[in-house]
Amino acid sequence: MTANDTSIDARDWSLLGLLSILWGGSFFFNGVVLKELPPFTVVFLRVALAALMLLPLLSLYRIRFPAGLSGWRPFIAIGLFNNVLPFSLIVVGQTFIPGGLASILNATTPLFTVVVMAMAGEEKLSARRIAGVIAGLIGVVILRGDGFGLEGRQGVGILLCLAAAFSYGLSALLARRLLSNSPPLGTATFQMLASAAMMTMVAGFVERPWLLPMPGPSTWLAVIGLAGLSTALAYIVFFQILRRSGATNVMLVTLLIPVTAILLGYLVLGETISLREITGALVIGSALLVIDGRVLKFLQRQVTRDRPSNPRTSR
Numbered sequence: 001m002t003a004n005d006t007s008i009d010a011r012d013w014s015l016l017g018l019l020s021i022l023w024g025g026s027f028f029f030n031g032v033v034l035k036e037l038p039p040f041t042v043v044f045l046r047v048a049l050a051a052l053m054l055l056p057l058l059s060l061y062r063i064r065f066p067a068g069l070s071g072w073r074p075f076i077a078i079g080l081f082n083n084v085l086p087f088s089l090i091v092v093g094q095t096f097i098p099g100g101l102a103s104i105l106n107a108t109t110p111l112f113t114v115v116v117m118a119m120a121g122e123e124k125l126s127a128r129r130i131a132g133v134i135a136g137l138i139g140v141v142i143l144r145g146d147g148f149g150l151e152g153r154q155g156v157g158i159l160l161c162l163a164a165a166f167s168y169g170l171s172a173l174l175a176r177r178l179l180s181n182s183p184p185l186g187t188a189t190f191q192m193l194a195s196a197a198m199m200t201m202v203a204g205f206v207e208r209p210w211l212l213p214m215p216g217p218s219t220w221l222a223v224i225g226l227a228g229l230s231t232a233l234a235y236i237v238f239f240q241i242l243r244r245s246g247a248t249n250v251m252l253v254t255l256l257i258p259v260t261a262i263l264l265g266y267l268v269l270g271e272t273i274s275l276r277e278i279t280g281a282l283v284i285g286s287a288l289l290v291i292d293g294r295v296l297k298f299l300q301r302q303v304t305r306d307r308p309s310n311p312r313t314s315r
Contacts, residue, residue: 012241019237020256026230027099027257030091032222036215039091042223044196044203047083049227050235051192054185063186072194074178075187079194082171084202086164087195093164096157100258105161107140109254112169120173132290136255139283142276165254175242184239188232255284 033042058065066072094102111133118125179187203209215223238253258280 012244015237015241016253016256017260019234019241019253020260022230022234022237023253024103024257024260026226026234027090027094027103029222029226029230030094030102031099033215033219033226034091034094036219037212037223038207038209039095040088040199040203041207041209041212042091042226043084043087044199044209045223046087046226046231047079047192047195047199049223050231051189051196053228053232054189054192054236057185058189061183061185063183063189066190072190074174074182075190076194076198077174078171078179078187079191079198081167081174082191083195084198085167086171088199088202089160089164089167093157093160096153097161101154102157102161103257104140105158106165107254107258108137108162109165109168110252111137112166113172116169116173117176122173122176128290132287134287135290136252136284136287139280139287140255140258142280142283168254172242175239179239180243182239184236184243187239188235192231192235255287259284 030042033045037045057063066075090102090106093105114123114125114129114133117123175187182190241253
């Protein structure tokens, strides 16, 4: 699939679904670990443990480390805008707002990505894609149901999560330009190593995690899930979709995350699904079909084929 192809094939749709589950779980894991650990320490543990989990796979697949500072520079940039900034902004934001609202706000990422890609000249800002993203945002607002709320400190949390979504949009542009030929496993591992180095300095300077009391077993399980599932495995899937279907398409996962969060709550926790949530999910699904474009093209072909020919030209 070419870089400018804006459609998504069946394999990448399935990978997007998997990625939405992996990243949707991160908001739950954050909520658990923030009860015992401060925000920057959470981010440090997330990226550091993910890097340690990915490192053995490099030797298994014989992927070499980047050579010199010039080789590491792209991964430092991606690590900053794809991990350090958004992870920190979201986890700090979750100290002000619930994880569910944070995941809803994270769904603005495709809108930021579409705008960033268009301004950079990487992808066309078509009316169809704009309409699809706006429809998707309407869907997540329907899912939220009771409004976003700006009372108290919630406004700060909302702004932090929106800034994280914008950072993800920038990271998609950088990944497209700097890492188009890098294998997904190598990209995921090297950006995690760069992120771990940066977060070691941030967490060490701000929170001094070595002085904190040892967290309990449930917190450590959540940290392992956050690092292994929502980070290490998730980024291998993320960069695979990015190489095949493009930056804007891979960011559609943020529209799916609220839907998968509701489905997981229903299937795993036995939570009920309201008519409002079903409506929101259907709107989001329709938005994804609009952005993908293939259904609309199929319908257009059917209309053109079934349209009667002009009698003036059919003599």
